Amino acid sequence: MTIQLAVDIVIFSLLDTSLRVLLIKRGIPPFKGRMAIPGGFVHHNESLERAALRELKEETGVHDVFLEQLYSFGEPRRDPRGRVVSVAYYALIPGDRKLKAGSDAAVAGWFPVNKLPPLAFDHRRIVAYARERLRNKLEYTSVGFQLLPRKFSLPELQAVYETILDKDLDKRNFRKKMDLLGILKPLNEWRSTGRKPARLYTFVGKGFEQFKDKGILFPF
Amino acid sequence: MTIQLAVDIVIFSLLDTSLRVLLIKRGIPPFKGRMAIPGGFVHHNESLERAALRELKEETGVHDVFLEQLYSFGEPRRDPRGRVVSVAYYALIPGDRKLKAGSDAAVAGWFPVNKLPPLAFDHRRIVAYARERLRNKLEYTSVGFQLLPRKFSLPELQAVYETILDKDLDKRNFRKKMDLLGILKPLNEWRSTGRKPARLYTFVGKGFEQFKDKGILFPF
DNA sequence: ACAAAAGTGTTCGATATACACCCATGT
């Protein structure tokens, strides 16, 4: 008869230049056998963010990644078990991070966000909301760098933007913009994966908030 | 021992060209006698938004105003009574709306957001968060119009922007921008409050979402 | 007549956009 509180996490990563979401397969009713985003109930002495971090770690083994509260979903009938309000978070994991394999037996894998299977509860809506937030934030913050390893090439960075914004960007304009922003430090390292080696950079923005003032960062 | 779920609402209005927040005086512990933003527990069969609307109506008598979910605050010790997670909303009320007087005995009044008294719980933080969100949204959405009556003059509209952004704007650039956006319909009415009468306009934007695509709307 | 607020255009600088060729490497 009481309201229960859960957290659910949309975990994004970039694999094979496609934006993906980590899904698990539910082993118990309701929606047994359906795919779902990871989540669970909030413990009594745990903040919402800690609960989200706990779930994130349980499913992926990582703990030091971008995590942000998304929205709280509280329609009375969203969970057939009873009244469950879910505080949704989303996380960004660099594509090169090796996750602990089978960290949780329930992990089903990484699904392209454009081709999701049927999901349990209102999880489709939650993922859609997260995707929208990610797209928006990409344009005026530095979230894009959260999906890349510490060292990355400009073509890789551009691919992140193109994938999330779902449109092609002009190479020269992209580089000019990055140059103008002054948030990339060129390294004396080159990645020779493919043909001509690409120079590597690191992100040197001093954080997130700094960018807000500047207005839109990436209005391609 | 269970987690309780509440909604709290930051209700903004614009009075005497100052941005204000509706506060109530708490009649019972904890924080008895302290000021607080309106709020209350979510009923069992009520969505989060409905709970917020209910609180809004109880305190102000209005129900047809802008209301948006803000963030969920869930630190374990934010409420001394026990574990209470609060889903915060914010609402915008046109400055000319007459609220039902003494609608709730607890209503204390409209306080300038820059000069708030000590608040109960973590309400100061919630208000700060709402203020920040309002400032940001003002720049790329049409929230500004939610604080004005249906008919308004351009100087009034500009005052909304100046108040919330807390900086002076150039009259000519402001009008040029509004003109360019094409979201104002001039009326054949003038408001003669003061010296030279000001022409009245209405907002004719077809909604909110429409603007997102256009990117930033008001980067003064 | 004077004070107060409404209304009106132009110039300049910054930034977004469009666009094509050469270079370094692996095969």
Added chain:
DNA sequence: ACATGGGTGTATATCGAACACTTTTGT
């Protein structure tokens, strides 16, 4: 040698920022 993807500059259009005077009304 050639195919593949990395790397580079310029010209134009759009938009934001700065800036001063005239008009209308109430007193």
